[in-house]
Amino acid sequence: MEFGHITLRQIDFKTKIQSSDQFPLFCALVKMDSKQFREAAKQLVDYICDYHDNIRDRDVLPAVQPYFLEKQMPGSAPENGEPWTSVFNDIEKLIMPGVNKVMKQRQEHMRTEQKIFKGRMKLERMTHWHSPRFHAYFPTASSYPAILADMLSGALGCVGFSWISSPICTELEMSMMDWLGKMLHLPSEFLFSSHGKGGGVIQEAASESTLICMLAARSRAITKYSSSSSPKNKSPLNKLVAYCSTQAHSSVEKAALLSAVKIRSLDPDTNLSLRGETLERAIKDDREKGLIPFFVAASLGTTNSCAFDNIIEIGQIYIWLHIDAAYAGSAFICPEYRHYLNGVDKADSFNMNPHKWLLVNSDCSALWFVSLFKIIDLNTNISNLD
Amino acid sequence: MEFGHITLRQIDFKTKIQSSDQFPLFCALVKMDSKQFREAAKQLVDYICDYHDNIRDRDVLPAVQPYFLEKQMPGSAPENGEPWTSVFNDIEKLIMPGVNKVMKQRQEHMRTEQKIFKGRMKLERMTHWHSPRFHAYFPTASSYPAILADMLSGALGCVGFSWISSPICTELEMSMMDWLGKMLHLPSEFLFSSHGKGGGVIQEAASESTLICMLAARSRAITKYSSSSSPKNKSPLNKLVAYCSTQAHSSVEKAALLSAVKIRSLDPDTNLSLRGETLERAIKDDREKGLIPFFVAASLGTTNSCAFDNIIEIGQIYIWLHIDAAYAGSAFICPEYRHYLNGVDKADSFNMNPHKWLLVNSDCSALWFVSLFKIIDLNTNISNLD
Structure with missing residues (x-):
């Protein structure tokens, strides 16, 4: 069998006469046609x-040292x-050293019907997440x-960056997000089927x-506080402050760093739950200092402690939740x-990861908004800001 | 055949007794074992x-109207x-309506050796990118x-978010990025094999x-200009200004909006190439206004006109390129x-997309840095900023 060949000169030559890529052309370039793919893919x-039938027999964690591969790869x-x-x-x-051995054993097994060799492989280079x-x-799903x-x-x-670039991709995503939203009993404002602003x-x-949500909230806050401020139209950006619990994932603090806004990590109660009262007090303090509270990230099941913030109380406070x-x-x-x-009915946005418990391969994080327009409007013309 | 079943109650019940997901368990939950997967996957x-053998016979663009799927899907x-x-x-x-027909024709064809029916399918719902x-x-690769x-x-x-979470994934990525970097004749500072700071x-x-590069450059600029400024440590953020050509992709302007920095789109020359002189003049103007030029995105092959900026001239100017x-x-x-x-030897960062011409499925955008430390340092403690 000789397929899968590709030479750079061929790509170059062909691309010269081609303005658009084409699957059959590309496959001709790599010299793998459908007949060859059929065979390789089935193998x-x-x-x-x-791999999955024998995964239990593998060491979960490899014993290799950093830069082990460099020495074995062509430069x-x-x-x-x-x-x-x-x-x-x-x-x-x-x-995947060791698999060959398992496969050979399997082939032998099929011939001789002897028991498959169960010896542990000591050659691992992968961390086997699905062992x-x-x-x-946290769990990451694969099925x-x-x-x-x-x-x-x-x-x-397909690249579904607009409806016309692939109508069925867009509509299937909308449909599946609605299905999942309904399974979670999200309020109808989060669903496309309500034909409102959400989805x-x-x-x-x-x-x-x-x-994304913090940036959208920032955009909303800048628009609101720029228009109501002095004629000099001074940016309220350096006054914006976001909130989360000390139990929140580090990505919340990181989002604030990237968004160039202040963030305050608030102490939760003895059950590790951020309470409305705590947030209210922090907001009051910050307003007295002349700051503008604009966003709170509440967590349900934090990474380090699986803590649940009190979203009923937090939802009473009018900032982006x-x-x-x-x-x-x-x-849920x-x-x-x-x-x-x-x-959740008081939230502006909500997300959960089907690639954790819901059998979906990475990456799949589902994010809903009460109003998608807030995201579409995200492109605040910040260049006007002082 | 009856497989692929899953009930939510089962997930719930099982997850109660499971702290970590496990591929065999998950597959038992969805009632698809390796035997059934083998059959389904080969089908x-x-x-x-x-699909690919018959793609030429399909209409490239579907004639459906928005919300066509909603009516046909269970709620x-x-x-x-x-x-x-x-x-x-x-x-x-x-x-994929129509495929069944093609497949049946194909099966018939295999029996009768008659010519495959070449009738156009009028039922398309997908935009067929690989037709x-x-x-x-632009082309998007698939092979x-x-x-x-x-x-x-x-x-x-595997989730390769750190070396130990999957050593071979990390090292294979490093190795392949070096291979690709060498194919492009990138300076050795961009390669891991130089054992410097780049990769x-x-x-x-x-x-x-x-x-990412703009945020890293912003972080560097804030660190630099904060330390050398007044004791009040006033943030230089609202003084930062980035540059690009009017021909640059909209994502450059968007990056500036998200990074909360100003951006100036500069006019290219008659060949649509942004020249060093133009950039130099803009920087001089902006410095006179008290602004801080910190970043330029030069494009090689812009989206709308395939324009090439003059990176040799632009590289002479000391801001993040x-x-x-x-x-x-x-x-290249x-x-x-x-x-x-x-x-490119004067650049701080460089990227190109193997998922366009290089036969790699989306998503794959290759990004190199002269110093990865600039990215790792990205977490400037912006909360200190006024």
């Missing part, structure tokens, strides 16, 4: 199944491409159905969601846990 | 091949999961080898790359086009 499907890319079989061998040798013996960090979805998504290769959109991480339920959010689908989300 | 591989998720066969049928019916008749936007890579990546499901990291989009070669960057691998990149 890879078997490889994936074998530069090959001038000519290599066939898939050769790339596949490199994967086994450099990325049943992996207990680090066979999600791999199928990714395969199709990769093959269709959901998929982000890559909760950190990204928090940053973003609820970050990245981790615990999935649980269950009626017996839904009460933790009571108060 | 999907055939589907993908058929909420099913309480109980559905088998893969049923999901697959929904894909054909709701996402040979698609000429909108069979890239789909294979995504399949494996999805199956391994490359994969981002999702050039827009993201520009934003970011070079955005999102689109044209791939061409060819010796006859490499001269367009001359001057």
Whole structure:
């Protein structure tokens, strides 16, 4: 078998006469046609199944030292491409040593019906996140159905940056965000089906969601306080202050650094829950100092302590309320846990991560707004600001 | 066949007794084991091949109207999961109508060896980015080898946010960024193999790359000008000004809005190239006004006109130089086009998108820094700023 070849000269030559990329052309360039892909992909499907069927036998954490790979890799890319079989061998040798052995055993097993060799592999280079013996960090989901979805998504290769660039991608995302929103019993203002201003959109991480919401809130605050301020139109930016609990994920503080606004981490109560009273007092103090409170990130299930802020109390205070339920959010689908989300009706934005508990491969962070216009308006003309 | 089932009650019940997610457990929950995945995935591989083999016969642009899907989708998720066969049928019916017909024709063709029906499908809901008749936007790459890579990546499901969270992912990224950097003949300061401060990291989009670099430059400028300013430590933020050509992608202006800094779009010369002299004049003007020039985004191959800024001249001026070669960057691998990149040795950061010309599926934007420490230091303690 000789396929998967690619030479740079060929790309160059072809791109000269091509203004738009085209899948058949590109595949001709890499010398992998559908017949060859059919074969390679099915081989890879078997490889994936074998990996997961035997994952328990692998060491979860590798014993390698930093820069181990550098010594074993060629210093530069090959001038000519290599066939898939050769790339596949490199994967086994450099990325996943030990799999070859398991696969050979499996083939032997199929012939002889002997028991598959269960010896531990001591050659690991990967941290096996999906091993049943992996207990680090938060869970990250992966599942066979999600791999199928990714395969199709990769093959269709659409970029859905506007409705017309792929109508079905846009509408499917809207539909699925509504489904998920309804499963969480979000108020109808968060759903497209209410035909109001609200709706959901998929982000890559909760950190990204928090940053986007803080920027939108900043934009709203700047617009509001610029228009009502002195004729000199001095920017209120350096007066803006955001709030979170000391238990909040570091990404909230980071969002404030990137947004160039102040942030105050407030002490939660003895149950590690940020209370409305605490926030109210902080806001009062800051207003007396001439600052402008504009945003609070409340968490449901924080990273370090799984703490739940009191969103019913916090929701009474009129600043942008973003609820970050990245981790615990999935649980609210269950009626017996839904009460933790009571108060979401006062939020401006809410997010949770299906790529944690909901079997969806990374990255998938679901973010809803009561009014998408606040995000679309995010492009405040800051260049006018002093 | 009955697989792919999932019920929410099961997740709930199981998650109660599980602190960490585990691939085998999750797959048991969705009732899709490796045997069933093997079958479903191979069916999907055939589907993908058929899609690309027949893509030329499809209408590139669908004729649907906004909100077409809403009427055809159930208003909420099913309480109980559905088998893969049923999901697959929904894909054909709701996402990709017409494929079933093509597949049936194909099967018939294989039996009768008659010519495959070439009738145009009038039922499209997708914009087919990889059709040979698609000429909108810039190219976005997809290729069979890239789909294979995504399949494996999805199956391994590692989150490489630190070295130990997946050593081989981290080191493979470093190695591949060095390979690509060497193919582009980047100066050694951009490569890990120089064992200096520089290196490359994969981002999702050039827009993201520009934003990150502008934020890093902002951080550097704030640190520098805060320490040398009045004892009151007044923030220089509202004095910072970034520059780009009027031909630059809108994401540069957007990055400035998000970074809360001023930006000036400068007129290029008659060849649409931003010249050093123009930038120098703008910087001089702005310094006279008391502003602090801190960042310039030069483009090699702009979105609207494929314009090339004069980076040799611009590189003479001492502010953070970011070079955005999102689109044209791939061409610099060819010796006859490499001269367009001359001057990159004066840049602080450089990015290009392998997901455009280099056969890699979205998202893959390659970003290099002369000093990664500038990015790691990005967390300037802005809360100290007045």
